Amino acid sequence: MMILDPPHQHHSPQEHDGEHKDEKHEEFGERIRQDFPILQARVKNKPLIYLDSAATSQKPRQVIEALKKYYEEYNANVHRGIYALSEKATMAYEHARFIIARFINAEQHEIIFTKGTTESLNLLAYSLSKQLKKGDNIVLTQMEHHSNLVPWQQLAKESKRDGKDIEVRFIKITGDGRLDMGHARQCIDDSTKIVSVTHMSNVLGTINPVQELASLAHEHGALLVVDAAQSVPHMKIDVKELGCDFLAFSGHKLFGPTGIGVLYGRKELLAKLPPFLYGGDMIHEVRFEDSTFADAPNKFEAGTPNMAGAIGLAKAVEYLQQIGMENITEYEQELTAYALHRLQEMEGITVYGPPDAAARGGVISFTIAGIHPHDVAQLLDRDGICVRGGHHCAMPLMGVLGIAGSVRASLSMYNTKEDIGLLIAAIHKAQKMFS
Numbered sequence: 001m002m003i004l005d006p007p008h009q010h011h012s013p014q015e016h017d018g019e020h021k022d023e024k025h026e027e028f029g030e031r032i033r034q035d036f037p038i039l040q041a042r043v044k045n046k047p048l049i050y051l052d053s054a055a056t057s058q059k060p061r062q063v064i065e066a067l068k069k070y071y072e073e074y075n076a077n078v079h080r081g082i083y084a085l086s087e088k089a090t091m092a093y094e095h096a097r098f099i100i101a102r103f104i105n106a107e108q109h110e111i112i113f114t115k116g117t118t119e120s121l122n123l124l125a126y127s128l129s130k131q132l133k134k135g136d137n138i139v140l141t142q143m144e145h146h147s148n149l150v151p152w153q154q155l156a157k158e159s160k161r162d163g164k165d166i167e168v169r170f171i172k173i174t175g176d177g178r179l180d181m182g183h184a185r186q187c188i189d190d191s192t193k194i195v196s197v198t199h200m201s202n203v204l205g206t207i208n209p210v211q212e213l214a215s216l217a218h219e220h221g222a223l224l225v226v227d228a229a230q231s232v233p234h235m236k237i238d239v240k241e242l243g244c245d246f247l248a249f250s251g252h253k254l255f256g257p258t259g260i261g262v263l264y265g266r267k268e269l270l271a272k273l274p275p276f277l278y279g280g281d282m283i284h285e286v287r288f289e290d291s292t293f294a295d296a297p298n299k300f301e302a303g304t305p306n307m308a309g310a311i312g313l314a315k316a317v318e319y320l321q322q323i324g325m326e327n328i329t330e331y332e333q334e335l336t337a338y339a340l341h342r343l344q345e346m347e348g349i350t351v352y353g354p355p356d357a358a359a360r361g362g363v364i365s366f367t368i369a370g371i372h373p374h375d376v377a378q379l380l381d382r383d384g385i386c387v388r389g390g391h392h393c394a395m396p397l398m399g400v401l402g403i404a405g406s407v408r409a410s411l412s413m414y415n416t417k418e419d420i421g422l423l424i425a426a427i428h429k430a431q432k433m434f435s
């Protein structure tokens, strides 16, 4: 593992010199890039400029090597083999749980491995639905990804058939893409049982006030669920500090493998939740007539888990911890401010979400007057630039913004100002083509 010098640890006499600071920041991104083999690739004979990390992140060599080592040296099923290889795989799998728990300041048994954020949220919606009664409501926001909307919406639809009539309410957003906290206070009342919000919007980049929402939810006896799919890769997450009851994220957005994700839940709550999937590895005792279930987290991990995925994700977490989440946030904030500034000074560009980089992450959605987002994405691809164009799995939010879709450039710690410069140049080119 290369040891990276965090941007703020190079104090020198010139530390207040803007130019020097710029150099240090550039160096930070450049050095991280070296760990990501794919970033050396060429697309259409141009260097790859990857600006779609909100969809999935690229993987450092350390993670790729950990996966290879697992398959080459100790692949075996976990929790069942009474032989050394299986014991080694089990220990590595459970150690991965420990590393991930510590990363978000949770306890090991509060970490459930899932396929990703989507499965984590579906698990919750299914299991929590058993605790809801007639007249209860669930509060979401207008900026949710479909995976934190459709499961609750379908739960509510189903509840109508059972005569429970669960209502789903949506906290509105303000003109600059923040949560309207006045409206949040109107939506959350004593019949609210669940408040489920995204920590960072995958369209607007907005970072929501989770602590305030947790207090508000708890004042009314409701649970707070956090969709942290977009925030976990970019900032330090402490579930105790956030005050949340559940938190979900995906490994593939956190520089880990695909097919692995996490659901954190407070242990008292997990103890009371019924399982989501039934089968092997999640039981205590099975008889023909009935079964009893294991304690959490096993209760929620039916079947053979994604061992390699968990081990790879733990390696990604260790990699991030060596860099330091604070250093990543600091670097990305400057990069985001730069990108926002460059886009905002262009003609014909509308940028969505908070204009201020401190209130948001590096997910930057914009539209270009007269050019469809899909056309923009295709044109940029000709220059080796990967951005996403479309509704970003947030169709209701597109309606609120009054657009059919947007172009989304999403930044990560391995991006540089040079990447942004190339993005801006490619947008200029697209504008010229369509003028």
Ligand SMILES: Cc1ncc(COP(=O)(O)O)c(C=O)c1O
Pocket: 054, 055, 115, 116, 117, 118, 119, 145, 147, 148, 198, 200, 201, 202, 227, 229, 230, 250, 393
């Ligand atoms: C905010 C947010 N929530 C949930 C998801 C779903 O994540 P996954 O597809 O990894 O389950 C995404 C993916 O883009 C997201 O951005």
